[in-house]
Amino acid sequence: MxxxxxxxxxxxxxxxxxxxxxxxxxxxxxxxxxxxxxxxxxxxxxxxxxxxxxxxxxxxxxxxxxxxxxxxxxxxxxxxxxxxxxxxxxxxxxxxxxxxxxxxxxxxxxxxxxxxxxxxxxxxxxxxxxxxxxxxxxxxxxxxxxxxxxxxxxxxxxxxxxxxxxxxxxxxxxxxSRHNYPHVVAAPANTHLTADPPSSQRAGFVDEDIDAALATFNETFDIDRADLGRILRQAELEAIARSNAEIRCADIMSRDVVTVDVDATVEQARWLLLNHNVRTLPVLDQNRKLVGTVGLRELAVASGTVERLASEATTARADDVALELLSVLTNGRTHAVIIVDDDQKILGLISQTDLLSAVARSLPKAGVRPGAAA
Known part of the structure; x- marks a missing residue:
């Protein structure tokens, strides 16, 4: 997806x-x-x-x-x-x-x-x-x-x-019709079951900032505060992606992707994960098309083949803006995005490390003001 x-x-x-x-x-x-x-x-x-x-x-x-x-x-x-x-x-x-x-x-x-x-x-x-x-x-x-x-x-x-x-x-x-009703805004959870807030909420504004901003307007708005915070955080990510639109997925993706066949055993998949030190394995069918992904969490105590363990993959296109993947790769659940073509053939993979490197390169250099002439 x-x-x-x-x-x-x-x-x-x-x-x-x-x-x-x-x-x-x-x-x-x-x-x-x-x-x-x-x-x-x-x-x-x-x-x-x-x-x-x-x-x-x-x-x-x-x-x-x-x-x-x-x-x-x-x-x-x-x-x-x-x-x-x-x-x-x-x-x-x-x-x-x-x-x-x-x-x-x-x-x-x-x-x-x-x-x-x-x-x-x-x-x-x-x-x-x-x-x-x-x-x-x-x-x-x-x-x-x-x-x-x-x-x-x-x-x-x-x-x-x-x-x-x-x-x-x-x-x-x-x-x-698949609408969220009654409308409930799921609170961002720390998937590691620790007391820390999720990574997406450790920087930037906090709920108290939203309350302070609403107080300055002295108006009542027909929107839940949790919804407002979610919209503002997504707007931040959209602005980051827009300002770095020149960095495409094809520029930062790994091209030599370690994959596993749909009929491979759990032991084979587990060996690939550990031997290559990766967290996500794309699962391919007999036509070499992507059918899902598996990770060490699914493989830890399982047996048999990986076919029944594969979960839906998060995918993107090679010409998509790379920083648009920020929200999905910081949600605490997704460790890699699979880059595919129109036929669901794998072109590459972008991990959290790949995206972090791209973000680091997009930051202004020390001592140089953003927008200043070279």
Whole structure:
């Protein structure tokens, strides 16, 4: 598998410019997928509620705020405001605040303001801030006799029921579409099981720097701090690769690569690793094409052939920018990137040592200012 690159991004269609300014990272395909998800989710939620209540029920089968919740759930599933607890808790608690305001305040204008205000406060304290919750509070106040007749039951049926069904359908939809939902940012782990932070976080900015920067703006941003840190660190790596684009993989790769056949025994593979003092062995099939890699970790206590032990290889092309491999070769898991051609034939290999040497050569020489004339 190749590490992600800006050049791997799909080319923009003529219509994508209408979507690009709205949200960072959004693509036209994501918007079309969001449309499909909202269509399925809203229709199924209404259908299931209709089956539960019966068509003759005077209770609304689905409340209006679910449409706004669907926008967040399917268009921006990474938003903290679109997570399951935000949708279920935010809508339910806000509807409850609206019912309370309507029961205590008889002036509908004042009740709507108080209901939305209480909804924001309650969602903030319960960590389930969800913009459609404001609409849920308004619906509880202005819903008329139908909503009023249900009283304190309204926040739970249909609001909580609608929200739970919507989230359940969203979970299944995002799983099928391979989106990370609920959105969880995996904390970088030290793969050596020691107390040290991972190597990618030992230099540069730290979480406290992000907090300090956010404090200077005095604004609230709809992004998790962990996501923000991950984006900034990747931006650093992209800037390094861009400023050293003249160094290509072909310039630094090892060309005499030690490989192992797919039907070789574990003992043979282990001997190759130790004899050549390498950490990764590309595994080749009968046509000399790459099928994966093995390392000493897989071979330490195994037996038989290497075929069943081979894991997916991280690959790149000879003309790729070498420093684009920084992120993958510093993740604590990958020790080498295999350079292949279009037919998956091996052209070379770049190890962590190869990349470190390239980085060292790219550093400004002592006593010479970057950009100064020779």
């Amino acid at each position: 190749r590490p992600p690159k800006p050049s791997d991004a799909p080319s923009r269609s003529p219509f994508s410019r209408w979507f690009h300014p709205i949200l960072a990272g959004a693509r036209l395909s994501d918007r079309l997928l969001a449309c499909a998800g909202a269509l399925v989710a809203i229709a199924l939620t209404g259908l299931l509620c209709g089956m539960l209540f019966g068509e003759g029920s005077h209770l609304p089968l689905i409340v209006a705020p679910m449409g706004a919740s669907a926008v967040l759930l399917f268009a921006v599933p990474a938003s903290p405001l679109a997570q399951p607890w935000s949708i279920i808790g935010g809508n339910t608690i806000s509807a409850l605040m609206g019912v309370v305001a309507a029961s205590l305040i008889h002036d509908p204008i004042i009740a709507t303001g108080v209901g939305v205000s209480l909804a924001i406060a309650a969602m903030s304290f319960t960590r389930c801030l969800h913009p459609p919750g404001g609409a849920a509070a308004l619906t509880a106040v202005l819903g008329g006799p139908v909503v009023a007749s249900w009283g304190m039951l309204f926040p739970f049926v249909p609001v909580a029921l609608n929200s739970c069904l919507l989230v359940a359908i969203g979970l299944l939809f995002h799983k099928l």
